[in-house]
Amino acid sequence: MSLEAEEMSLVDHLTELRRRLIYVLIVFVAGLVIGLFVAKPIYLYLISADPAQGFVLHAFSFWDGIGMYMKIAMAVSLAFSVPFIVFQLWAFISPGLRPVERSAALRYVPYVFILFILGIAFAYYIVFPMALSFTISITRSMGLEETYGIAEYFSFLFSLVIPLALLFELPLIVMFLTKLRVLNPLRLRRMRRYAYFALVFIAVVITPPDFISDFLVTIPLLVLYEFSVFLSAFVYRRQLAEDAQREARYIKAQES
Structure with missing residues (x-):
């Protein structure tokens, strides 16, 4: 070009x-x-x-x-x-x-x-x-x-x-990135401690300066992250199943 x-x-x-x-x-x-x-x-x-x-x-x-x-x-x-x-x-x-x-x-x-x-x-x-x-x-x-x-x-x-x-959009973002094969549940589990630290930091920054507000926002964010890992695993398993089916069809076509 x-x-x-x-x-x-x-x-x-x-x-x-x-x-x-x-x-x-x-x-x-x-x-x-x-x-x-x-x-x-x-x-x-x-x-x-x-x-x-x-x-x-x-x-x-x-x-x-x-x-x-x-x-x-x-x-x-x-x-x-x-x-x-x-x-x-x-x-x-x-x-x-x-x-x-x-x-x-x-x-x-x-x-x-x-x-x-x-x-x-x-x-x-x-x-x-x-x-x-x-x-x-x-x-x-x-x-x-x-x-x-x-x-x-x-x-x-x-x-x-x-x-x-x-921040409630987090599960959707994780599912989308998993669908694009940018993320997977294994990678999300490995980076869990860093993700937790980032989510706690976000909760402290966005909430008023008192402990109870930080706590009440941090807990849902951590739950959202774990739910995102669960959804990522669901999407990832479907991808693996589709890959296995595609490979099986390819092998069958080669044999025939």
Whole structure:
């Protein structure tokens, strides 16, 4: 291939990448607009669910209410955007994949949204109330008067829920990489101690600075990793069976 052809190919790839980034930006902005319309009912639901254990939320600046609406709108937009981002990524790299890899990647796209929603539900209904209950109990045991701002409350909420929802994609990523034969359960088991260290580090970074939040996020991440190893083993066994069948057919064809 000539240098000019290679340069044109690079320009074409960059043009394609820019086009798909524009699509992602359009979907994100559209999701943000939708999120602004549904922010109030979502806010009312979050307050009526009362994980805040009865305390009153306060606004300490004129922008707290707007900031809360924007946080909710961004969460809604992210829920819409994540599957679309994955699909656009697949569409960008699919020309370089083999047909089996292309079909495997496309099958996994719908599950991105499902796992993201499951991650949000788990983080909000299990992890967040436990973390909030722990921090409130410590505050009350110290005899401190509780005055919580709405901005701090929702920052605490989203700092737990959104990262954990994104990390729920780990099993899907591992299954996909196993399907592409980049990973396998043997390699995942060998790197377990390093993976555990990385997951603990991630949990400490993404959670508020208290031990119980770190613990409540670390345990699900370790379980997700082990579940990913299990799924990888399932996919890997099917690959070995398919390879054995293919080899048997080849040997039979050679003999005949």
